[in-house]
Amino acid sequence: MAKHPVQFRLNGSDRATFVDGAENLLNTLRRGLGDFAPKYGCGQGTCGVCTVLVDGEPHLSCLTLAVACEGRHVETASGMADGPDFHPLQAAFMDHFAAQCGFCTPGMLTAARALLAKNPNPTRDEVVEAISGNICRCTGYEPIIAAILAAAGSSGARRA
Amino acid sequence: MLEMRKDLFADERDDNLNEVGKGSQRQDMPGHVTARTRFFDDHAFDGLLHLKVVRSPHAHARIRSIDIAAAARAPGVKRVLRGADVPVNKNTLLSLINFGKDDEPTLAVSKVCYKGEPVVAIIADTEAQAHAARKLVRVEYEPLKPVFDVEEALKPGAPVVNETYPGNYFEYHERFDHQKLRFGDVDAAFARADQVVEARYQMSPIEHAPTETNGTIAAPEHNDRYVVHSCAQGLFFSLGTTAKILNLESNRLHFIGGTVGGGFGGKVDSLTEPLAVLGAMLTGRPVRYVLDREEEMLTGSPRGAERIYVKDGVMRDGRIVARHIRSYFDAGAYTRLSSYAAIKCTAHIPGPYSIPNVSSDVYVAYTNRCPSTAMRGFGVTAVDFAIEVHMDRVAEAVNMDPMELRILNAYRDGDMKAHRRVAKNTALIECVQVAAEKAGWPLSDTARRQTSVASGGAGERGQIPATVIDQRGQIGRPDTRTGGPTQTLPAGTTRIALSKEPVMEGARDGRAAPTQVPRYEPAPRHEPARAQPPAYAPQPAPPAPSYQPASPPPAPPAPAPSPAHTQHGAVRFSSVFGTRRR
The missing domain is CATH 3.90.1170.50 (Aldehyde oxidase/xanthine dehydrogenase, a/b hammerhead)
Structure with a gap:
């Protein structure tokens, strides 16, 4: 099958790879570029564990064609930390016990990051709405909501 | 917020806890929030x-x-x-x-x-x-022809789901068609109870x-x-x-x-x-x-569905004097862990209550549904659902507050449980009291004064009652499966049937080939030879081909179980199931 070249900026670095025409961004990131932060949960856009940012907007990478990301900025949870320093959302998730098995965590963090970038002081309802596309099967939503609200209140939150 | 009720059972523990009640970071948390945690699929291989x-x-x-x-x-x-x-x-x-x-x-x-x-x-x-x-x-x-209902599956003539178990039930120790619990005499207690409350409960499989x-x-x-x-x-x-x-x-x-x-x-x-x-x-x-x-x-295997029948004998004052539970665990097409679920279910009966007459028959039935497996308290969760809904029904039947009914019947330290073990560290009464308090649910002064640590084990509460036993459920004795009681054991004794010795399967250490060896030695010579069950033979005929005429005499009741006779599978395997520690 003919491969298509695709180039985009991933977490601040320019990356290029070859993909099948119909290959989704999730597979390209995981199998092509070795970024395992976005996960496969359903492949149907219902669980949110594959959430990434494309030009700052949350996207479900399992429903996004890799070739559609040509020339764009793709960000995953792998790129959230500033070197050895945790992003305020990461620190808040740790402080609030906002991860159990950890499988939904990268997607949750990414959805929360998109929210805070647009709305640095969200209400609880806005937080709930922002993560409504992300399923936590361990059902730990309350600590996650508390962590996002706490990160929003912290001084460094606007960095997101 | 975590609330430590250190006033409860203060004398039952050393209060030198170093971690409980304090925040402590999990070691896997940094990996989770940085996405460095590697799940099974997060590994790259060339040529995958x-x-x-x-x-x-x-x-x-x-x-x-x-x-x-x-x-x-x-x-x-x-x-x-x-x-x-x-x-x-x-x-x-x-x-x-x-x-x-x-x-x-x-x-x-x-x-x-x-x-x-x-x-x-x-x-x-x-x-x-x-x-x-x-x-x-x-x-x-x-x-x-498929069969999807547990009780239909156990009827004569039902399609054989799993040819290893042609009766459509799991064979415990190749000898029993179900797990059985007998404590006291439920039938006599039902006869003298003021009311009998009976109901059927059904849980769905859960993915x-x-x-x-x-x-x-x-x-x-x-x-x-x-x-x-x-x-x-x-x-x-x-x-x-x-x-x-x-x-x-x-x-x-x-x-x-x-x-x-x-x-x-x-x-x-x-x-x-x-x-x-x-x-x-x-x-x-x-x-x-x-x-x-x-x-x-x-x-992906789900939590197994269960159908549970609960029958309680109740006195006017709310005391439950008898409880019989008949339950069918839907294994789906293959055993996986359902055999264990039924053991857990039986071990949980009759729930955290002191009931002087208890019996249960728990079957693992094969149906043409997806095989079921473990899920969060499997075996216990469903029977607990049935028992607790039934407690509410009983409370309604005797016109009593459901919280008070639970406190009245709750087990206490020192009570003899239906499994011939003395209850220890019980706390149902305190749990109900705290729950009532939190919910603003009024309790009578009598109920508020009760405690798990007093008056347990008094009189008959601490005794093993004279127990009616029967042969129902023994594979090869279909004529007795619905028969009446056959024997009564003296109070305080337990009969453990003589049985075939389990044999170890041998080298599991990587040397020998794991092969399908028989799990048990042949029957002892003094017993009449048993017909070989046609376990692997294709058997489109109706079930019950493994039955044999009801020839073996019932094992004589042992006056007291001697150590040599406690090698029955139920004991041998229970170190795994944690039901019988010494």
Whole structure:
């Protein structure tokens, strides 16, 4: 099958790879570029564990064609930390016990990051709405909501 | 916020806790928030192949033929596997502890017993190629009549689901068709009770729906080993199961895992490990076998459905004097862990209550549904649901507050439980009191004054009552299955039947081939010879072929169990089940 070249900026670095025409961004990131932060949960856009940012907007990478990301900025949870320093959302998730098995965590963090970038002081309802596309099967939503609200209140939150 | 009620049971513990009640960071948390945590699928391999299985579209059908020729020639296909390619194509999970007979193939050979049962596995360069080749496999089926209801399955003439167990029930110790509990005399107590309250409860199967689906990546490693990145909840359990099915020394398997993207019980069955490793063995390349979401929801084993009948004898003042529970655990098509669930269910009966007459009959029934497995308290959860809803019904029947009814009947320290164990560290009364307080639920002064640590074990509460026993449930004695009581044991004694000695299956240390040896020695010579159960013979006829005439005399009641006679399986295996510690 003919491969298509695709180039985009991933977490601040320019990356290029070859993909099948119909290959989704999730597979390209995981199998092509070795970024395992976005996960496969359903492949149907219902669980949110594959959430990434494309030009700052949350996207479900399992429903996004890799070739559609040509020339764009793709960000995953792998790129959230500033070197050895945790992003305020990461620190808040740790402080609030906002991860159990950890499988939904990268997607949750990414959805929360998109929210805070647009709305640095969200209400609880806005937080709930922002993560409504992300399923936590361990059902730990309350600590996650508390962590996002706490990160929003912290001084460094606007960095997101 | 966490509230420590240190006023309760203060004298029962050393109050020198260093961690409880304090915040402490989990060691896996930094990995989770930085996405550095590696789940089984988060590993890169060059030349990774993808395995997909062809599943049965029928709930019950005989396989007439399987044609893989077209699939094997399809683009990108490296290998097509059938049942004959699996070295030991029959297993039961608890065979690792010598419990139960091997009954489940990795890939179906002669018949399929549930919709979604794996029949053929395809290994290809890409997932898309494996999917495409799946459609080229031709399996010719002869549909058979299925049975989906637990009680229908146990009726004479029901379709035989699982030919290893032709009666459609799990055979405990190859001797009993159910788990049985007898304590006191429920029938006599029902007769003298003011009211008898009876009801039927049904729980549905429940899919665990982990966000990470079941899956495995297996790859050839140096030193002739295979590295296995597994989703398994019980990594060594899965290793042992894989070693047995592949007839491989366990030290050639290097399992890596323990980081599970949600399990809840649904990742103990080794659904993917054996085929992934077999694929790596046969292709010499890394093989990835991951269930997609649809497969996970439809064929990943669920919590087993249970049907439970509860019958209580109650006095006007709310005292429950008898409880009988009849329960059917829906194993689906194969045993997996359902045999254990029924043991847990029985061990939980009659719930946290002091009831002087208790009996239960818990069956594991096979139906043409997806095999069920562990899930969060399986075996206990459903019977607890039934018991607690029933407690409310009883409260209504005697016109009593449901909280007060629970406190009145709650067990206390020193009470003799139906399993002949003395209750210790009981706390139901305190739990109900605290719950009532939090809920603003008024309790009477009498109920508020009760405590778990006083007046337990007084008089009959601490005694094993004279117990009516019967022969119902013994395989080979169908005529007595519905018969009446046959014997009464003296108070305070327990009869443990003489039984066949379990034999160890032998070398599990990686030397000898794991083979399907009998799990038990033959019957002792002084017993009449038993007809050989036609366990593996195709048996389209109605069930009950393993019955024999009711010839063996009932074992004589032992006045007191001597150590030599306590080698019955129920005792032997219970170290695993934790029911009988000494």
